[in-house]
Amino acid sequence: MCKQTNYSKYQKRVIKFLNDLLGADTPFTYERANNNHLKVLIDGVTKPLFTGSTPSDCKSINNFMAEVKRELKASKKEESKLSQPEKTGVVSAVTLSNDKLIQNCVKSLRTRITVLKEQEKESVLNNKCINGLNLKRIEIVKHSVSLALQARKQGTYLKPKELRTIEGMVHNHLNFMLPSMAYYAELLNSTSKDKLAKVQPNKQQASVHNESNKNNVISLEDKTQHAPIKEAKKLAKKPKQPVSNKNMNTKNSNSATELMAMSANNRVSLLRNxxxxxxxxxIDDINQAMAANREEDIEAVIALIRDKDLPLDAIISRMEAA
Incomplete structure (x- = not known):
């Protein structure tokens, strides 16, 4: 986002002007807009400031500088800065050294701002909360200040109070460059709403499926209750027939055959209710039905042997040979 290699020569001049004008006291951030213009956000200024990728004339940079100063004056940032008492001698040198240290820290953080944004967003989405973001930013600031102190060749000793002040100012700059906590809270809220919207249709489909399964079970139970009565009436009206003819003529429209005609998944879904x-x-009824069928088959085989007058010894020997 803030890598200056992506900006034009004119935009780099604007960025340098902002660094010199605002210094270490006023946080600001910048980025390239969709139309390649430079978008600048300054702390205390209510609206973003824009400038082109290339100057329209020789006074473009001066016009933008004047606009920035007007906005700063309107927000009373410039007045508060001018109202500060001037310090002379060693104090002035210390202030300049500290300001340069802050600017170096902010400059190094600007080059990493895109990576920091992605890391924070990933952390918020994974943890489902924004707790710990501020502590993480404080650690980043302390690490940046520590590296800047190690890198500088000369400078006065920093007291703990001065060091905390520098870290606080760098922290303000970092907070202004990174998204706010409200942004991440809204991000979590929107993602949770999207997930809820995806889950609700699935629940509705599942409830409809369960309701249809219950209806199928009820209709199946009704058919099984009325089936014995219908079969008894049919048996009372019709004379008995041989077993083979009975199996051929019996209609397969009862509930048991309908159940077996279903797919395995639907059948299991029905039985789960x-x-x-x-x-x-x-299960007991199925075992009894299988036993009754076995007895009926045995009687049919015995009747066939008697009808054909087949020798029982020959049948037994054939079965043993097989």
């Missing part, structure tokens, strides 16, 4: 007692009862 049963209670444990109902499931055990269903």
């Amino acid at each position: 049963l209670t444990k007692a109902q499931a055990l009862m269903l």
Whole structure:
């Protein structure tokens, strides 16, 4: 965002002018707009200031400088700066040294501002909270000031109070360059709303699916309750037929065949709605039905052997040989 290699020669002159004018007391930030203009935000100025990528005439830089000074005067930043008493001698040298130290720290932070923004955004989205952001920024400021102190070749000794003052001013600059806590809170709120909007349709679909499964179970139970009565009436009206003919002529429109005609997933979904007692009862009924079918098949085989007058010994020997 603030790498000066991405800016034109004219825009670099504007940035240098802002550094010289605002110094270490007034935080500001800048970025390239969509139309390649330079967008400048100054602490205390209510509106952003813009200037072009190239000067329209020889007075463009002077006009922008005048606009910045007017806005500063309107926000009373310039008046508060001029009202400060001037310090002479060693105190003035100390102040200049501290201001230069602050400017060096801010300059180094500007080159990393894009990376810092991405790291903060990722941390907020992963942790789902904004707690700890301020402490992280304080650590970044202390590390930057420490590196600047190690890099400077000369300078007076900094007392702990002066060091805290410098760190506080650098911290103000960093807070102005980075997004506010309100921005991250709004980001978390918007992401949570998006997730909730995605989850609600899934819940509605699941509830509709469960409701349809319950309706299917109810209709299945109704059919199974009325099926024995219908079968009894049919048996009372029709004479008994051989087993083979009975299997061929029996209609497969009862609920059991309808259940088996379903897919495995739908069948399991229906059976999951049963209670444990109902499931055990269903298993017992299936076992009884299988036993009844086995007895009926045995009787049919015996009747066939008697009807054909087949020798039982030959059948047994054939079965043992197989």
